[in-house]
Amino acid sequence: MDFKKIRKSNGFSVSLIIICMIAVMCIIKRNYLSADNISALLKVLAVTSLVGSSQMISIASGGMNVSIGSTGAMSAIFCGLLMQNAGLPVPAAIFIGLLTGAGCGVINGLLIYRNGGVGVASFLTTLATNSVFTGIIYMITTGHGVSKIPASFVAIGNTKLGAIPTSMIVMLVILILIYLLFRYTGWGKQILAFGANPKSAELYGISRFRTIMRVNILASVIAAVAGMMVVMRVGTAQPDIGSDWMLQSFAAPLIGGTRQAGGKVNVFGVILGAFVLTIIQNALVHLGVDVYWTELINGVVIIVIMALDRLRSMKK
Template sequence: MTGTAEMTSTRTAQRTGIAALRDPALWADRAAAVGLVALVLVFQLLDPGFLAIGNVRSMLLASAILVVLSIGQAFVVATGGIDLSVASTMTFAAALFGYGFAHGWGLALCCVVAVAGGAVVGILNGILIGYGRITDFVVTLGALSAASGAALVIADGKPVTVVDAGLLALSARGIGPIGWSVIVAAVLAVVGHVVLFRTRIGTHVLAAGGNPEAATATGISVARIKVFVYAASGLLAGIAAILLVSRVGAAEPASNTSFLLNSVAAVVLGGVSLAGGRGGIVGPVLGALLLTVLSNGLTMLGVSPFYQPVAVGVVVVAAAFLTRWRR
């Protein structure tokens, strides 16, 4: 009798496991992780050099900037908002860095100015959205244009070459194949995860995104939360600017809008609800890695760079489609 009961229990468990695998919600909740693994396997089969140490290092370095931007975007989207100015804020911060470097301010002061400049843009966004009650789309769209223009004015439309051994070490050195910029991004991801899930402010962020009226009724200042998340996004954009300058060796005043699209795509792939109230950091980080792997793999296969935005767009739409099954 005991053996029969054990067999029945085993069969029930197997049926439950099979049913779980057939559940679309299971795959939708893990879209970034599943997609990342699938892409790595496909590209490795098509090009055996894909997982070579040098290429892995290159992909990790390329993903570090997007990971940092995606962390800030994840906080904003978790409140039901969106930061369209994140890429322009990064460019503005990079221009500030280049201006300071050109005038001999010193590396430390240049970094502080870049991060502070990004944070100021974020704080202004948050104040206008939270206290001014202006739609986030309008405010951040305006900030996108203003920050891009300010970057061009500060740099006089010209890139500033940055030659500093300490700064370039962020990309050129590290621990094994892992560069220092990747370690910086990983540390920021851990900090973001802790803040979102282990602190009161993180609970308030999710509450404000899930139901602003109920959050206000419980004493949460939704306006302050808005200022916090946009300030965090701006501050992280400032840090991303430093990583970008260290990688290219110059402060470019021209805005790269692909970072905006990819940061939103990474967040959507990572399972953060565009409606707010649902967030995470691990998912967007995996989403950023997936997009980097996709771009790198297509390049290695000789696919024209003109088709790469098409591939990213398809991935974003597919991820958005999967949200209908997410728990």
């Protein structure tokens, strides 16, 4: 095992940051590592990791998706409304929620492809669809949440296998599947090749249309899972679910080692990046700091990470 290489890796440095942050919080708050707080951390970590992995897939293809939050909210609201108003069984409601996410992905993919495919086109397109999806959510709910969520649905995100919340297990299964996708399948390698150089990828026969559609559908389905997991955790489906996901979605993969320009991912690094963000949010709550500081700190973290990513690219 090459320890020098490990020490120079992004994962090693981020892990040290996490350890230092936890150590500081343990000094300030002696009960910081209580069972209840660890459980709360893991539940939030599961959602943040999924949000980050959703964005990571878009970044890997050379694009970006700022409608992840509204996609997650659409899926959660549709799922909740069907259970509350139509009495739909939990498995069927979850399936509809996933289909809603896939539908948002199809819309994004078609519009992004028609508007150019990557980069600025993906940003502007998803900025527009984010507004559309958010508008639909508030039209359907009139600004009110869905409160009558079946206990069996809520239990999915709050039960534990041993000491581990089931939401963490769901997240780990999804990230393992994403890792296998990029590591061993032609689809994953095509996404990375397209993200590294779209024109060259097309010359080698990689379809721009199919790649963009696959990326957006997959990213949106993962966002849908994240949205429904929030409902499982809090017990209600609020129309503002995902309103704070945009910064998190970019920060988690970039901190974890995903290349900003596309073409390279670090799937399990997303968990480390999400862990940093989760600890920051949790620490601010424990310290009684105003919640708005979270947005400021997340923004500063992204700026620093983008600068470091640029420096690494220049050195290479």
